[in-house]
Amino acid sequence: xxxxxxxxxxxxxxxxxxxxxxxxxxxxxxxxxxxxxxxxxxxxxxxxxxxxxxxxxxxxxxxxxxxxxxxxxxxxxxxxxxxxxxxxxxxxxxxxxxxxxxxxxxxxxxxxxxxxxxxxxxxxxxxxxxxxxxxx
Numbered sequence: 001x002x003x004x005x006x007x008x009x010x011x012x013x014x015x016x017x018x019x020x021x022x023x024x025x026x027x028x029x030x031x032x033x034x035x036x037x038x039x040x041x042x043x044x045x046x047x048x049x050x051x052x053x054x055x056x057x058x059x060x061x062x063x064x065x066x067x068x069x070x071x072x073x074x075x076x077x078x079x080x081x082x083x084x085x086x087x088x089x090x091x092x093x094x095x096x097x098x099x100x101x102x103x104x105x106x107x108x109x110x111x112x113x114x115x116x117x118x119x120x121x122x123x124x125x126x127x128x129x130x131x132x133x134x135x136x
Contacts, residue, residue, distance in 0.1 A: 017119055018119075019115055019118055019119025020119050022062070022065075022115045022119070023112055023115050023116045023119055025058050025061060025062055026058075026062075026108050026109075026111055026112035026115065027112065028054075028055075028058050029054075029055040029058040029059060029062075029108055030105055030108050030109060030112065032051045032052070032054045032055040032058070033051070033052070033055050033089075033101050033104060033105050033108075034105065035051050036048050036051035036052045036055065036092075036101060037098045037101050037102070039051060040096050040097075040098050040101070041098065045096070048093070048096070049093060052089050052092065052093045052101075055089060055104075056086060056089055056090075059082050059085055059086060059089075059108075060082075060086075062078075062082060063078075063079055063082040063083075066078055066079055078111075081107060081111075084107075085104045085107055085108065088100045088103055088104050089101070089104055092104070
């Protein structure tokens with residue numbers, strides 16, 4: 001069953017638009033943070049740290065994908081907000097503070113909603129026929 005779920009997720013990623021991939025990243029970070037809050041409440045500090053680290057990795061990926069030249073001020077502001085989220089999560093990790101985690105979830109949820117709205121208006125990318133891909 002696990003292999004089927006992994007294959008399904010891989011198909012989703014391969015066939016997704018760039019905007020939808022960003023939404024999937026936000027979903028992943030939010031899920032990890034929700035789970036981290038549960039682990040804090042259960043006093044499972046090791047697992048909490050792992051989950052927050054996974055969310056931080058996703059935020060780092062989102063930050064590294066910003067194009068400062070094309071994105072201009074928007075990309076700069078997103079970078080600053082991602083760095084703010086990182087700082088809040090590092091404090092949450094040290095202080096076992098679920099309110100800080102909630103703050104980051106709120107920020108990421110707002111971004112997720114905005115990117116979900118944008119991705120619905122984007123046409124799907126044009127993919128080359130499979131034969132052209134294998135001819136390389």
